[in-house]
Amino acid sequence: MTLHAPAPTTPHGGPSLPQERRLVTAIPGPASQALLARKSDAVARGVGMTMPVFVAAAGGGVIVDVDGNSLIDLGSGIAVTSVGNADPGVVAAASAQLEQFTHTCFTVTGYEGYVEVAEALNRLTPGDFAKRTALFNSGAEAVENAVKIARSATRRSTIVAFDHAYHGRTSLTMALTAKSMPYKRGFGPFGAEVHRAPMSYPFRDGLSGAEAARIAIERIERQVETDEIAAVIIEPIQGEGGFVVPADGFLPALGDWARSHGIVVIADEVQTGFARTGAMFASEHFGFEPDLVVTAKGLAGGLPLSAVTGRAEIMDAAHAGGLGGTYGGNPVACAAALAAIAAFEDGLVDRAREIEAIALERLLAAQAGDARIGDVRGRGAMLAIELVDPATGRPDADLTKRVAAAVHAQGVVLLTCGTDGNVVRLLPPLAIGDDLLREALDILCAAIADA
CATH class of the missing domain: 3.90.1150.10 (Aspartate Aminotransferase, domain 1)
Structure with a gap:
């Protein structure tokens, strides 16, 4: 039984697939x-x-x-x-790369696609300063590497995350994640040196951004000395925690405080990045310029690819050979990412x-x-x-x-x-x-x- 008449296909994706809701069995069939x-x-x-x-x-x-x-x-x-x-562009780009080669490992023998994706991310992410990028596979892996980079740059160990945060399912990112079920229960112990601060949650706390930032900063300073903090990590709009949009002024105030103490500011834009929020990155909605930006999800149109992009002097703090991985920046995923980025910039x-x-x-x-x-x-x-x-x-x-x-x-x-x-x-x-x-x-x- 057709429940919706076919609609015109859209510019980005599956022109051969009728754009209609159609139920022929109960769900599941x-x-x-x-x-x-x-x-x-x-x-x-x-x-x-x-x-x-x-x-x-x-x-x-x-x-x-x-x-x-x-x-x-x-x-x-x-x-x-x-x-x-x-998306036809993503499919064509990935298919063409598949015919050339599927893998060499960039840290063994390089290829242009990795460099091109890094150049695009350096150009697109917030902040008018020199940047560098490193590519990985998943959002959680990129978050872990952002923490590694921040610790290397500051020679400090403590990380501050926020209530309702979600940053992944690995040992360290579970420590950063707030919600127990289904992400953390029974999987501990987790990575150490993580402290948590209250998030601006206007529906529940009714606070202005400035007031919410003051409370968060006071909580952080009661828990740990600022000269021990390597980084604060925050989703500009929280994902798994409930799509929490902070009050205006919260993120810039947090960023100003962190930089005044030499603390690296990491924006986890894994879910919010690449046009998803009506800006290329959600940080732009708030006038927020993080030091490091973590991306994944929408980056490569469905292929596994993630990145850490940020200030050149912070990104370059890690020693040669300290960043990488066998599959990080896979050439097929890089080709797909370049096509996806072109689509994002073409009206999405x-x-x-x-x-x-x-x-x-x-x-x-x-x-x-x-x-x-x-x-x-x-x-x-x-x-x-x-x-x-x-x-x-x-x-x-x-x-x-x-x-x-x-x-x-x-x-x-x-x-x-x-x-x-x-x-x-x-x-x-x-x-x-x-x-x-x-x-x-x-x-x-x-x-x-x-x-």
């Missing part, structure tokens, strides 16, 4: 159920799935599963496929702002008539609604689970987040069409109303 049984027998139990479907094709704003259901994508593989799952920043306008109009209208929608927030195509008990204002994780389940059953890929599990997040590909986006928003708002 029989083919996905068979694969779920095989997964149970073959894959470690700790590897979960948000939505119990298996993918056959994807592109633009849709994912087609093995049963033939065409689902609207509001997840982008957790903000990875911002250009779409099958503006497209993120258009998505924001469409989504906020619909979500704010829903909020006006429903006290359970405590907050609507975000930037660009990184938006969220926080669901609460209207009587107490407390987080309502059960409602959030019911809403997500209802939306999934209607053929929309949707993610939740938040330290308390009560935030619905929207991360559509920037390649999604307006009609498809509006249909998904209608399904979401109806699910909230009916929950």
Whole structure:
């Protein structure tokens, strides 16, 4: 049964794939159920799935599963496929590189693609100063290397992270991450010398940016001497912690304080980078110039690639041979990244702002008539609604689970987040069409109303 008439395909992704929501079976269908049984027998139990479907094709704003259901994508593989799952430029660039060579290891014999990606990141990241870049595989790996670089540059060891933060699943990045389940429980002990400060969270604390920064700085200074701190690391807009947008002034005040004490400022833009928030990097929304910027996710259009980019004198502090890795800056991923960056610069920043306008109009209208929608927030195509008990204002994780389940059953890929599990997040590909986006928003708002 076709539930939505085919819409025109979008400029970035899957022109051969009809841009429509189409359900031919219940979710999950029989083919996905068979694969779920095989997964149970073959894959470690700790590897979960948000939505119990298996993918056959994807592109633009849709994912087609093995049963033939065409689902609207509001997840982008957790903000990875911002250009779409099958952007023609990314596919062509990666395919051409595959025909040349797949790997040499840049730290053994180099290749131009790595240098070109570094040059692009040096040009695009915030800050008008000399920069250097090093490439890695995942966001967590890049965060770990940013910490290594900061410690090498300062000859200090302590790192400050923030409430609700998420920085990865490795030992050190779990220490930086705030949320226990499912990321930390049972996996300790974690990396040492990590302290935590309160994040600006306007919906919950009601503070100005300046006041929230004062409180955070006082907390830090009570926990540790400033001359022991190598770096503070912060997401300009938090991801897994609930898409928390800090109050204006918070990030610049934090940065000014850190630099006055010789502390490196690291912006984790793994989820917020590359046009996702309606700016090339979320730091730009706040007049925030970090010393180091960590990127991954959207960088290479779905291929694994991450980076640390920052001030040349800090990046060059590590000794020769101290940074690298077997697969870091893989040539195929670098080719894909250059094509993805070209797409971002060819109108996708503006497209993120258009998505924001469409989504906020619909979500704010829903909020006006429903006290359970405590907050609507975000930037660009990184938006969220926080669901609460209207009587107490407390987080309502059960409602959030019911809403997500209802939306999934209607053929929309949707993610939740938040330290308390009560935030619905929207991360559509920037390649999604307006009609498809509006249909998904209608399904979401109806699910909230009916929950």
